[in-house]
Amino acid sequence: MWVQILLLLPMAFLLPPGAWAGEIIGGWEAKPHSRPYMAHLKIQRRGKSYVCGGFLVSENFVLTAAHCNGDNITVYLGAHNIQQWEWSQQKISVRRQIPHPQYKRETLNNDIMLLQLAKRAKLKREVGTIALPRANEIVKPGTWCSVAGWGRTSTESESTSATLREVTVMVMLDAKCPKDPYGPYDNYNPSTMMCVGDPAQGKDSSKGDSGGPLVCRKTAQGIVSWGPPTPPGVYTRVSTFIPWIRATMRRLQP
Template sequence: MAAALILLTFLLPLGAGAEEIIGGHEVKPHSRPYMAFISFVKDEGTSGLCGGFLVKENFVLTAAHCRGSSMSVILGAHNISIREKTQQIIPVAKAIPHPDYNPNDDSSDIMLFKLERKAKRTRAVRPLRLHKSNFHVKPGDVCYVAGWGMLDPMGKFPDTLHAVELRVQRDQVCESRFPHRYNKATAICVGDPKIKRASFTGDSGGPLVCKNRAAGIVSFGPKNGSAPCVFTRVSSFLSWIEEMMKRS
């Protein structure tokens, strides 16, 4: 079932609700062992895909708008068009979106997946640590995003994992671009508008990695593949993440 759904993901067109990598490059295989490839079925019956990242052996963090039915997670992947020996395919036992998530403005766009079983730690599968609540990214900080999304707005979806280097922007940049949608208390503005590098359609839920820890989650951005994009600020939700993992 899981393998069939993964194949279906690449045969059917994808709509809005996933973010992709623009202006990036293919990464060294398994150099980001925390990455998760998430496949699911949307409410209208079409297939969807998102990114995510392992934060504990049996928990994956992603975006709340990545919720659907028949959800499955692939860990330890580089080329998702083949069944690599490093891959661990694990169904989602429980999806836990943040209770304040609003699909109209994508506020509190964060969700935990409890997996049906614990992932086995290997060189290709390892959790990503979260920043502490007192850590804040600053304008000018250089961070990284990875995903299996399209390489340009009119291009195709790659089989292999790609990454892009992005610079954190001032909150005012996103406040002017996304009025009434950007909340600096719970979001991060990322990506230089002058440079063609951004997250876009194909890998929502992937981590914004700053100083080797997860600082943000890909949420939304312009429909033309330009920057800046909006990321959920992980440090604003640490107490909720910890409580949900303990309770589940």
């Protein structure tokens, strides 16, 4: 399988054979704190450190990709520059990781996970939640959305961005991620995944950006998941999982 996990490095123990990772390509630095829902995840697993993105959906829950799991996760909210102290930042440990029960590591199907925070986030201008879509809501192909993260900015460099970067990307037809057994999208599932990013634009998300939101009209419609080295990339379709998200949050609320 030729896939590009949009996560962190080094992370071979998490990936299917031959998996790739990538970066925000063709983007720009975001206005500081213009995306108050963004979460930066620091992950410990088997003695190694990794990073992912995520987004705040309530005072004590962050949504991210299931492949961003680990032995221990710390969430940073209100961050712009993750390499320096900022008065706006809130550092909160994760009490519980809840990956979707049908998550498949081999195919990255159902690549979605809720993180229950150890304490409630303090909501203010720099820290806020983002709206979720209606259950089974469909984003029309041709819609322009945005994605942001602290991942790599070039395929030629392993360095990641200290500051939050963003890029606009187009939602594509599912047919643009064809299930060809000899191609990079063999595991694409249109009921749980979105095909995003016009190859002609060359803009994409990736390494270090996994788990971050695909935002369409101020709503988190997708989650950065996987894809080949060039767009389109594959995002988890959030609207498919709204019943599970709502039920899980209700069950775990103190």
